[in-house]
Amino acid sequence: MSLIPITEVASKAGIEQKYVIPYGSYKAKIDLSIMDEVASNQDGKLVLVTAITPTKAGEGKTTTSIALAEGFGKINQKALLCLREPSLGPVFGLKGGATGGGLASIAPSEDINLHFTGDMHALTSSINLISAVIDSHIYFGNELNIDPNRITWKRALDMNDRALRNVLVSMNDNKATPREDHFTITVASEMMAIMCLATSKEDFLHRIEKIIVAFSKDNKPITLKDLKITHAVMRLMKDALNPNLVQTLENNPCLVHGGPFANIAHGCNSILATKLAMKLAPIVITEAGFGADLGAEKFLDIKCQEGNLKPSCTVMVATIRALKMHGGLAYENLASEDVEALKKGMCNLERHIKNIQKFGVPIVIAINHFNTDHESEIECLKNWCKEKGYVYAFLDGFNKGGEGSIELANKVLEVLNNQPSFYKPLYDRHSPIKEKINKICKEIYGASEVVYEKIALEKIKEIEDLGYQDSYVCMAKTPASFTDDATKLGAPTNFKITIRDVSLSAGANFTVALTGNILTMPGLPRIPAAVKMEDEPWM
Numbered sequence: 001m002s003l004i005p006i007t008e009v010a011s012k013a014g015i016e017q018k019y020v021i022p023y024g025s026y027k028a029k030i031d032l033s034i035m036d037e038v039a040s041n042q043d044g045k046l047v048l049v050t051a052i053t054p055t056k057a058g059e060g061k062t063t064t065s066i067a068l069a070e071g072f073g074k075i076n077q078k079a080l081l082c083l084r085e086p087s088l089g090p091v092f093g094l095k096g097g098a099t100g101g102g103l104a105s106i107a108p109s110e111d112i113n114l115h116f117t118g119d120m121h122a123l124t125s126s127i128n129l130i131s132a133v134i135d136s137h138i139y140f141g142n143e144l145n146i147d148p149n150r151i152t153w154k155r156a157l158d159m160n161d162r163a164l165r166n167v168l169v170s171m172n173d174n175k176a177t178p179r180e181d182h183f184t185i186t187v188a189s190e191m192m193a194i195m196c197l198a199t200s201k202e203d204f205l206h207r208i209e210k211i212i213v214a215f216s217k218d219n220k221p222i223t224l225k226d227l228k229i230t231h232a233v234m235r236l237m238k239d240a241l242n243p244n245l246v247q248t249l250e251n252n253p254c255l256v257h258g259g260p261f262a263n264i265a266h267g268c269n270s271i272l273a274t275k276l277a278m279k280l281a282p283i284v285i286t287e288a289g290f291g292a293d294l295g296a297e298k299f300l301d302i303k304c305q306e307g308n309l310k311p312s313c314t315v316m317v318a319t320i321r322a323l324k325m326h327g328g329l330a331y332e333n334l335a336s337e338d339v340e341a342l343k344k345g346m347c348n349l350e351r352h353i354k355n356i357q358k359f360g361v362p363i364v365i366a367i368n369h370f371n372t373d374h375e376s377e378i379e380c381l382k383n384w385c386k387e388k389g390y391v392y393a394f395l396d397g398f399n400k401g402g403e404g405s406i407e408l409a410n411k412v413l414e415v416l417n418n419q420p421s422f423y424k425p426l427y428d429r430h431s432p433i434k435e436k437i438n439k440i441c442k443e444i445y446g447a448s449e450v451v452y453e454k455i456a457l458e459k460i461k462e463i464e465d466l467g468y469q470d471s472y473v474c475m476a477k478t479p480a481s482f483t484d485d486a487t488k489l490g491a492p493t494n495f496k497i498t499i500r501d502v503s504l505s506a507g508a509n510f511t512v513a514l515t516g517n518i519l520t521m522p523g524l525p526r527i528p529a530a531v532k533m534e535d536e537p538w539m
Contacts, residue, residue, distance in 0.1 A: 003025075003026050003107055003108070003247060003251070004247065004251050005025055005026070006020070006022055006024075006025060006026050006027055006028045006245060006246075006247070007020060007022070007028075008251075009245060009246070009247045009251065009253045010028065010030075010245060010253070012251070012252070012253050013080060013245070013253035013280055013281070014280045014281070015030060015034065015245070015280065016034075016037075018031075019031045019033065019034040020245070021239075021242065023117045024111075026107065026108050026111070026246065026247070027108065027111060027112070027116070027117060027244060027245065027246050028244070028245045029117055029239060029242040029243065029244055029245070030242055030243050030244075030245055030255070030276065031242055032200070032201060032241065032242055032243075032272065032276075034276065035200075035275070035276060035279070038276070038279035038280060039279070041279040041280070043278045043279065044080070044277070044278045044279075044280075044281045044282045044283055044284050045282065045283050045284070045312040045313070045416050046274070046278060046284050046286065046309055046310070046311045046312055046313075047068070047283060047284065047285045047286070047311070047312065047313045047314070047315060047412060047416070048286060048287070048288060048296060048299055048300075048311050048313070048314045048315070048361070049061050049064055049065040049068065049285060049286070049287045049288075049314075049315045049317065049366075050287070050288050050291070050292040050295055050296035050299075050314060050315070050316060050317070050352075050356070051064075051290075051291055051292065051316065051317040051318070051352075052291055052292070052316070052317070052318050052319075052322060052323070052326070052348050052349050052352050053291040053293070053322075053326065053348050053352070053479070053480065053481060053482065053489070054290055054291055054322070054479055054480065055321075055322045055325045055326070055331075055480070055489070056331060057319065057321035057322045057324075057325050057331060057334055058319060058321060058322065058370070059317050059318070059319055059322055059368065060101065060317055060319065060368045060398070061287050061288075061289075061317050062083060062098055062099070062100050062101075062287060063100045063101045063102070063104045063105075063368070063397060063398055064104070064315065064317045064366050064368055064395060064397065064408075065081060065083060065100075065285050065286070065287045065315075066081065066083075066100040066104040066105060066106060066248055066254070066397070067100075067104035067395060067397025067398070067401070067402075067404070067405040067408065068081075068285050068315065068366075068397075068405060068408055068409060068412065069081040069248060069252050069254065069285055070103075070104060070248055070249075070250050070252060070397060070401050070402030070405050071397070071402055071405030071406050071407075071408055071409030071410075072252075072283065072285075072409045072413075073250055073252045073402055074402040074403065074405070074406050074409065075406060075409055075410065075413070077282075077283065077409065077413060078281050078282060078283070079252075079281055079282070079283040079284065079285060080253060080254075080255065080277040080280055080281035080283070080284050080285070081106075081248070081252065081253070081254040081255070081277075081284075081285050081286075082254070082255045082256075082257070082269050082273050082274050082277050082284060082285065082286040082287075083098075083106065083254060083255070083256045083269060083286070083287060084098065084256070084257075084258065084259040084260045084267070084268070084269045084287065084289065085098075085112075085116065085119060085120070085244070085256055085257060085258055085259065085260065085269075086098035086099065086112060086113045086116075086260065087120065087158055087185065087186065087187045087260045087261065088114070088120065088158045088159050089158060089159055089160040089185050089187070089522055090160075090260075090529075091113050091114070091529065092159065092160070092524070092528055092529055092530040093160040093522065093524050093525060093528050093529055093530075094524075094525045094528070094529065096529050097109065097110075097112075097113035098112075098113065098260065099112050099113060101398050102397070102398035102399060102401075103249060103397065103398065103399065103400060103401030103404075104248075104249075104397035104398055104401060104405070105248070105249050106246050106247065106248050106249075106254050106256070107246065107247060107248070107249060108246070112246060112256060116244065116256075117239075117244050118239070118240065119195075119240040119244070119257070119258065120158045120186055120187075121158075122236050122237055122239065122240035123156070123158075123186050123187075123189065123191050123192055123195065123237070123240065124156050124157065124158055124186045125236050126191055126233045126236045126237055127153075127154075127155065127156040127186065127189050127191050128155055128156060129229065129232065129233065129236065130153055130211075130213060130224065130227070130229065130233070131153060131154075131155045131181075133227050133229050134146065134151060134153060134213060134214060134227070135169065135170060135176070137227065138176075138177050139170075139175060139176055139177070144216060144222055144226055144227075145216040145217050145218065146214045146215075146216060146217075146222055147214065147215055147216060147217045148177045148179040149179065150214055150215040151179070151181070151213065151214040152212060152213060152214055152215070152503065152504075153211070153213035153214065154181070154182045154183060154184045154189070154520075155181060155182070155183045155184075156183060156184050156185065156186045156189050156191075157183055157185065157186060157521075158185065158186035158187065159185070160185065160521070160522045160523055160524045160528075161183070161521065161523070161524075162521065162522070162523030162524070164182075164183035164521060165182060165183060165519065165521045166180065166181075166182055167180070167181050167182070167183065168180060168181070169181045182521075183521050184520040184521050185261070185264075185520065185521050185522060187259075187260050187261045187265060188261050188264040188265045188520045188521075189265075190211060190505040190507055190508050191208070191211075191237075192258060192259070192265060193265060193266060193474075193505055193507075193508035193510070194207045194208060194211075194505075194507045194508050195237070195240065195241065195258050195270060196257075196258040196259045196266070196268060196269065196270045196271065196303075197266075197270075197271055197302070197303065197306050197307070197508055197509070198241070198270075198271065198272065199271055199272070199275070199306075199307065200272075201234075201238075201241055204234070204237065204241060205230060205234055207507035207508070207509075208224050208230055208233055208234075208507050209223065209224060209225040209230050209507075210223060210224075210225070210506045210507045211223060211224040211505075211506060211507040212466075212504060212506045213227065221466060223506075224507075241272065243255045243256075243257040243270065243272055243273035243276060244256045244257055249401060250401060250402050255269075255273040255276065255277055256269070256273075257269050257270040257272065257273035258270040258273075259289075260289060261289060262288060262289025262290045262294040262295035262298060262479070263289070263290055263294055263476065263477060263478065263479040263518065264476045264512075264518060264519075264520050265474070266298040266299075266302050266303065266474050266508075266510070267288055267289030267290065267294065267295040267298055267299075268286070268287075268288050268289070268295065268298065268299045268302075268303045269286055269287070271303065271306065271307035271309075274286055274303075274307065274309065275307065275309075283413075283416065286299075288303075289479075290479035291352065291479060292314075292316065292352040292355060292356055293352065293355065293444050293445055293477075293482055294475065294477065294479055296314065296355075296356060297355070297426065297440065297444050297475075298474060298475075299311075300359045300361070300423070300425060300426070301425045301426055301427065301440075301472060301473075302472045302474065302510060304423065304425070305425055305429065305472070306472075306509065310421065310423050311361050311421060311423055312361070312362070312415075312416055312421045313361065313362050313363075313364060313412055313415050313416055313419075313421065314356050314361045314362065314363045314364070315363075315364050315365075315366050315408070315412065316349070316352060316353060316356065316363050316364070316365050316366065317366045317368050318349050318365055318366070318367060318368065318381070319367075319368045319369075319370055320342060320367070320370065320373045320374075320377045320378065320381060321334045321370050321372065321373070322345075323341075323342050323345035323346060323348065323349060323381070324338055324341040324342050324345055324377075325345065325489060326344070326345030326347070326348040326489045326490045326491075327340070327341035327342060327343065327344030327345030327346075327490070328341055328344060328345075328489075328490075329341040329345075334372060335372040337374040337376060337377065338377075339376055339377055339380050342377050342380055342381065343380065343384075344490070345489075345490065346381075346384055347490055347491040348489070348490050348491050349365070350388075350491070351446065351482065351491040353365070353390065355443075355444050358426060358443065358444075359423060359424060359425070359426065360421065360422035360423050360424050361421050361422075361423050362391075362415050362419040362420075362421060363390065363391065364391045364392065364393060364408070364411050364412050364415055365385055365390055365391065365392040365393070366392075366393055366395045366408050367381055367382070367385075367392060367393065367394050367395060368395050368397075368398075369394065369395060369396045369398070369399070369404075370398075371399070378394070382394070391411055391414075391415060392411070393407045393408040393410075393411040393412075394407055394408075395407070395408045426439060426440065426443065426444070427439045427440070427473075429470055429471075429472055430469070430470050432464070432469060433460050433463060433464060433469060433471070433473065433502075433511055434452070434460060436472075436473045437450060437473055437475070437499060437513050438450050440473060440475055441475075441497040445477075445482045445483065445497060446482055446491065446492065446493055446495075447483070447495055447496060447497040448493070448494050448495060448496065449496045449497075450496070450497050450498075450499060451496050451497070451498045451499065452498075452499045453498065453499065453500045453501070455500070455501055456499045456500060456501050456502050456513070456514075459501065459502045459503070459504075460502055460511075463502065463504045463511055466504070468504055468506060468509075468511065471504065471505075471506075471509050471510050471511045472509060472510040472511070473510060473511055473513055474505070474508075474510040474511065474512045474513070475512075475513050475515065476512055476513065476514045476515060476518045476520070477497075477515045477516065477518055478515075478516060478518060483495045483497065483516075484497050484498060484515040484516030484517075484518070485516065497515055497516075498515060498516060499513050499514070499515055500514055500515065500516070501513075501514045502514065
């Protein structure tokens with residue numbers, strides 16, 4: 001398989017050349033002015049790809065999303081794929097890249113995983129410009145009366161660097177005000193969330209104006225508009241707001257724009273890319289990060305409401321390997337045949353299915369094949385799906401590309417044509433913040449109790465007093481469990497979720513609730529992926 005020029009990919013997607021901004025031969029940005037031309041087109045149907053609780057055995061949401069697009073290509077059904085951009089943190093850390101796997105991949109893979117078209121650099125620069133201006137403002141007289149101890153805006157870096165979680169700034173300068181500061185990973189910042197939730201460049205500007213960066217000494221919120229640098233940020237972000245176009249290995253078009261990290265962010269690609277795709281194709285495939293308790297919940301409760309999107313189908317990715325781990329089998333033994341462990345682990349899949357059913361969206365289970373799967377295990381999972389009355393498909397996209405994805409494409413198409421979606425969000429966004437948090441924790445995670453630390457309760461009251469009771473809730477939780485304890489696999493019951501802190505992202509219109517020991521700046525593992533690249537050719 002060989003790549004074709006990005007201009008040809010754009011033509012396949014129905015994008016005129018005047019809107020294509022090439023970044024070399026195989027990637028491009030799409031000028032958002034195209035939205036005026038396609039505005040009257042009928043919206044395509046939206047398919048969300050999500051998954052069971054992830055394990056290190058692998059699930060493959062991105063691989064499945066790409067495979068589904070290839071499968072539609074094989075049955076001559078036009079579809080457009082919308083994926084999230086990789087972050088350098090996981091690329092050089094533990095997870096690796098985010099361009100799929102095997103014959104279900106997008107390309108040019110290394111370009112996409114690394115600098116791509118510069119979106120992450122634009123975001124990081126914008127975030128750090130704001131921090132620099134805040135400290136400079138205090139240095140030169142502090143006209144806004146900013147309280148240095150109540151600066152809520154964090155610096156950012158698109159890299160896992162635990163040493164920067166808590167830092168001291170403005171040291172050894174008699175004129176400056178030393179203070180404690182913090183770094184977050186770029187993709188978990190409010191700026192990334194705003195890029196992904198904005199519906200136009202004008203909406204992006206309106207949202208960043210509302211960002212609360214600090215509080216004054218008399219307890220008044222200080223916004224980005226108060227700093228008078230919103231237009232400077234717009235200049236940095238101007239090109240980043242245009243969606244990126246690449247291709248699959250079978251030359252099908254794919255829009256890649258924003259949105260990783262559904263454990264500490266909302267984890268969905270941009271509304272701009274999704275809406276553009278829906279105007280260009282009758283079927284649009286998109287993904288949400290980590291398990292359905294995180295990415296899918298945020299997609300359905302936050303992105304769909306903000307973008308006025310009504311998903312028509314959900315694909316739930318499950319692997320036999322991961323289900324066996326949820327059933328208690330050790331990672332080292334996953335290649336061995338163990339139907340009993342598989343059966344025990346199916347409780348995880350079932351809870352995710354029942355959760356999605358609460359949103360009223362039809363589901364297709366994708367049994368994502370690994371070469372270590374045994375026939376007895378595959379048949380066991382298929383029979384379980386049949387007995388439960390679930391629609392399912394066996395998927396072998398990693399090994400066979402589009403040819404191995406035809407069954408899934410046909411099943412999804414059948415659901416789209418025959419099963420109506422009755423999508424509705426889980427909670428009423430106008431209800432109190434605690435009520436929304438409790439509903440997610442109890443109805444999606446299965447918690448029996450939600451415990452709030454004192455600082456969390458104080459901040460919830462402050463957020464509501466500021467007039468943001470109607471904000472959505474973006475939970476920050478370990479992706480490895482329904483609980484806030486990463487070691488609890490399967491489908492635990494009778495557990496508590498602890499809300500240790502909350503923060504307001506006013507421009508994104510959501511309140512972030514931090515659970516357990518979740519961190520917004522990850523660290524590198526003992527042997528990071530960067531070290532493993534030492535034996536690979538770099539040219």
